[in-house]
Amino acid sequence: MSEIFSVTVLVGILASAIRLATPYLYAAIGESFAQTSGVVNLGVEGIMLVGAFAGFYVAQLTGNLWLGLLGAVIAGILMGLLMSFISVTLRAEQGISGIGLYMFGLGLSSLLFKTTIGTVKTIVGFPPVKIPVLGDIPILGEALFNQSVLVYGAFLLVPLAWWLLDKTTLGLKTKAVGQNPAAADSLGVSVLRNRYFNVCLGAALAGVAGASLSLSLVNLFQENLTAGQGFIAVALVYFGGWRPLGILAGALLFSTVNAIQLWVQVLGIGIPADIAVMLPYLLTIAALAVTANRARQPAALNKPFERGEN
């Protein structure tokens, strides 16, 4: 039992947790923008899949990982435009159209994969980049500062998102549109434009989340690669109280426990594998029960806006 506290294991757990949290951070923070502006996008999983495929396909076609990343972003934005058109312009029921988008993304990514690449292949993804000085810190340095650029990007997104939401006019407008779109509209804020922007931003980040898998963390594309991570990301938005820091806490909690349970299994510590696998979910639910965040939910969430109504 004491083996779990050895240096190798602690470094391993921390490094795994950081890597596992990466796609959740991109997708959940992206989704938090959409939700803060009042739109629930349950199609994150589908967008992640399309982004993962687009990134992988472009990267292996051009031999350039950054072009692949760009491809994932563009694919995400296109999916975001589709979602915005359906939920914001056509004012469809957001939950249902989100699920539809998920199925569309799953089918599209699988179809494109089958007709273009056809068989599972690996590529050489973004390599780990050691940050000078910080990377030499014992234990922490190896785990935190020796990861790929996409991993660093996910964590840098947290302060960036905070700044965007709290310190810019755009963030202010977004929050207003999500709390009281009628009032925002009367003050000259284009609710439609703001929601389109935020949904597309969220979708672009979901695309990057998918690419973080196919271009950095697992370095391949397979049908249904994300296996439900997109939905967990949406749950993390709620868990984090629609705040970047809260989402970071949730993503890290979930991923750290996941990393720990893997080591528990490898070291043969007596916890049955079935229980170990449940732990991340159980602890997240427990944490959710303790910290009630419903008060911070955007008041106009999931309510389509029509000028002149209400």
Added chain:
Amino acid sequence: MKTRSWLVVLLVIVVLAAGCAPQAAPAAGGAAGKPLRVAVVMPSATTDMAFSQSMFEALKAVQKDLGGEKAMELKYSENMFKVPDAAAALRDYASQGFDIVIGHGSQYGSSIQEIAKDFPKTTFAWGTDVNTFGLPNVYAYTAAAEEGGYVNGVLAGKLSKAKKIGVTGPVEVGDAKTYIDGFVQGVESVDKNIKVSKTWTGSFSDVALMTEAAKTHIASGADTLTGSSQSVVGSIGAAKEKGNVLWFGTQADQASLGPNFVVASQVYDWNGILKQMIENRKKGKLGGEKFVLQLKNSGLKVAYNPGYKLPDDVKKAGDAAIEGIKSGSIKVNP
């Protein structure tokens, strides 16, 4: 407002029209009688490098052997992980008059049991399991995955320099479990002091978690890995990234993912079983039998990767294990 609604209606009509366009080219109603109609429902993708792909490729091979599309029509539904979806597809195929309907997934049992009763003239097959429910038109098939697992274990035991082997498993059920049990027995038969660690991710499809599981094994010192399910592509990727880590595969030949570090894969070859079912049907037998893929009946094969230089003595040990299992002198407990 009105224009927008019409636009949407137009969009929907266009999409429907495209979707309802004639699907596959009509089966060239063979000059030599009607083609045999076979349908299969699979829980994952045909490109999963594992369970579903093995059945799909076998069906395609059988179709080719019989004479192509004219002799055998093949329709498939993939990614049917959810049982209600699969049940609907199975019933659909049966009511469309398919001769043989295959439910390729151990979760489809109860669906097959229900549907087979309603279509007594259709041959149903499902696996991996051994239960034919006492119905005369149901076949059950399974793979003695522990056999190839044992052989892989023998090879792994001999090749692991660090004497530490990692097993990245999905869910502890079915042929994932039996393969790994056989593998551990194989390793133990070589050297009881080799440490084999097992992890289960709880999912057949979570590639990201499987990758981390493999990385965890590697970080704890393992230099040889194995595992089961479509998500092991993640483990193989992790092994590739680290370098000097060997991989042993199952269900399908995974050498293409690691041309110089995949040592061997146990390959499921459903060909024999499928041909048997077709032959039986010609003679009027629609089911009521269970098949087991074994090394003995060539349903299982151990495919050595030609790209990996296997030392002669190790290959001899592997071949001896195969012969031993075939002859019965080595007993592997699933």
